[in-house]
Amino acid sequence: MGKVLIIEDDVMLNRVYALKFVAEKIDVEFSVDAEEGFKKIKELKPSLVILDLILPPRGGFEVLEKMQKSKELSVIPVVVVTGLGQATDKERCMALGAKEYIIKTQTPLAEIIEKIKALLK
Numbered sequence: 001m002g003k004v005l006i007i008e009d010d011v012m013l014n015r016v017y018a019l020k021f022v023a024e025k026i027d028v029e030f031s032v033d034a035e036e037g038f039k040k041i042k043e044l045k046p047s048l049v050i051l052d053l054i055l056p057p058r059g060g061f062e063v064l065e066k067m068q069k070s071k072e073l074s075v076i077p078v079v080v081v082t083g084l085g086q087a088t089d090k091e092r093c094m095a096l097g098a099k100e101y102i103i104k105t106q107t108p109l110a111e112i113i114e115k116i117k118a119l120l121k
Helices: 011-023 034-044 060-069 087-095 109-120
Strands: 003-007 027-031 048-051 078-082 100-103
Touching (some): 003 011, 003 034, 011 109, 027 034, 034 048, 034 060, 048 060, 087 100, 100 109
Parallel strands (some): 003 027, 003 048
């Protein structure tokens, strides 16, 4: 099904993701900051990226911007999973090429997994 890279600084949430993705037989890698995450995108060329926006040191928007500047990386689907619920944040992410914008606190984990699986097909 391909590799999923999760760029999320919440270690507990990453553990939950790991359990769910392993159960679904989805290969997953993690990064807890924006800079390391972008390096892993370049190295791994994952099938999909799950990206939080509030990340050290610069944030998820910068990761999206860098991906869009690269012909090779701009084709990798990105699902933004964040706590930011402002319409302007969603609009900015979608303009930068995100495929989905999910607000963590409003979306059950099972629904997030289903959206990810649909994009990996």
